[in-house]
Every structure is written in C-alpha cells, then in structure tokens.
Amino acid sequence: MAKPITTIQKRQMTEEEKRTEALAKLKAAVGDSEEAVRELLAFIEQLHESGLLEAANALLKAREDVAKIVVGQLNQKPVTTMINHAFAIAGLVASLDPEKTAKLLEHIAAGALEAYEQNSAETKKIGLFDLLKALNDPDINRAIRFFLSALKAIGKRFRNDG
Template sequence: MATPITSIKKTERTEMEVQQEKLADLQKQLAEQEESLQKLIEITSELHTIGALDALQAMLQSKEKIAGIAVGQVSREPVTNILNNLLAAAGTLTAVNPATVQQLSHSVQQGLHEAEQGVEEGQKTGVLQLMKAINDPDINRAVTFGMNFLKGMGKGLNDPTE
C-alpha cells in the first residue's frame, strides 16, 4: 500500500509569474479584439484631428465652471417661466378628454386649410355676407362653439378658487 500524504505544499507563484500570466491574458484579448481596437484607434485619431478630444479634455477640466453656467442659465426667469408654462399646459391637457382635443385639432387644421384657400383666392367679406354666413351650419357651429368657449373662459376668469 502507498504511504499516506501527510503534508500538502501549496505552490505560490511569484509576483513576476502573476504579471507574466496577466500579460499573456492581455495579449490574448488584444489579439481576439484586433478589428475592434483598429476601429477605436481610427475613431480616436479622427476625433484628435478635428480637435474634439482637446475640446472634451477642456470641458472635463472646466466641469465645475460649465455646471455653474448651466445652472445659471436654467435658473433665469424666462427659462423658469417656460418650464412652469409647460407644466401648466400639460396639466390642462391631462384634464381634457383626448377625443375632444383630437377633434379640435382636426377642426383647426381644416379651418386653416380653408382660410389659406380663401386668402389665395383673394376672397373679401362684406357685412351682408357675414350676416348670411351665420346661417351656414358649419359657420354657425363654429361660432356657437366659440361663444360657449368664451362664456366658460369668462366664468373661469371670475372664479376666485383657481
């Protein structure tokens, strides 16, 4: 029978051997990714040629100044006003029935198309034509819609809770 193993010797690699192994792994990875690395080098070279790398480096070195400028620009009153207006408009749109908005949008587009045609044809409207036009069902519907809209808006302007 064989003699039993009484001690196990762990072979420790030297730091030089570890570095050699890492270098061999790195060489293997570089060889496997040759095409990708070539493209990366070409892109980097092109960015350097047009000065983009220098600009990027300058931006990174001045990141705190750039952030300060950006915050200063965003906090200006016109910018905060537009953001507040966008939020208010979004709130209004969420409260309105999407089908109504879609129908109104379609109606506005159709109205603009007819208005363009009238301008191109050089149409002029007199007082009598205006009085007769109110009998046209399409015009009457639009005028009634506008009057009801104005009435509702007037009520809203008079409401102190809003």
C-alpha cells in the same frame, strides 16, 4: 511517508503576469469585435479632426467651473420661469385626451389650409350683410357655437378663480 497537506497556498500573480493576462483578454475581445473597434476608432478620428474631441477634453478638465456656470445660469429668474412654464404645459398636455386633441388639431389644420386657399382666391371685401348671411351657413354656425362654448367655459373658470 509524506506529510499531510494542511493548508493550500493560493498562488499570487505578479503585476507583470496580471498585465500579460489583461492584455491577452483585451486582444481576444478586440479580435471578437474587430468591426466595432474599427468603427470606434474611425469615430474618434472624426471627433479629433473636427476639434470636438479637444473641446470635449477641455470641457471635462474644466467640469467644476462649467458646472458652476450652468447652475448659475439655471438659477436665473427667466430660466426658472421657462422651466416652470414647460412643466405647466407638459402637465396640461398630459391631462388632455389624445384622441380628442388629435381630432381638434386635425380639424383646425385642415380648416386653416382650406381657408388659406379660399382667401387667396377671393378678393371681395366682406360687408356687414355678408357677415349676417354667413350666420345662416351651418358650418359657420357650428364653428361659432364651438368658439362661444369655449369662451363660456373659459369665462366660468375665470369666475371660479376669483
């Protein structure tokens, strides 16, 4: 009578068998994605021909030195000031109502284009009486009121800041 099996031994693959299996999987993957592999090889060839592949390789080899240079440049006062300004502008833009901002910018752009066209056609010098007459124009009056309101609001905030 045969002996009962008490332990199961797992078969260990040799390094050569592991390599053969990995190569078979790789061949199957390449076969499944043949077009993508061709495009990738063409891309790499273009990088090589343009010298970018060599540059990227050199950059990777010198990554510690490059990182030190980048950090050194980022720590300079003008760069940190610029980054702070960018964050302040981003915060300001994020706080604005997009619909009102879009409408305001649309009005400004359209008005500037119309003014450009009118100004290029008109060569007459504007005098003091022309300015006073212009105040009676409802459109000019509306724009002046807008800018005066904006100046007043800015002035209030300056006063509140001290």
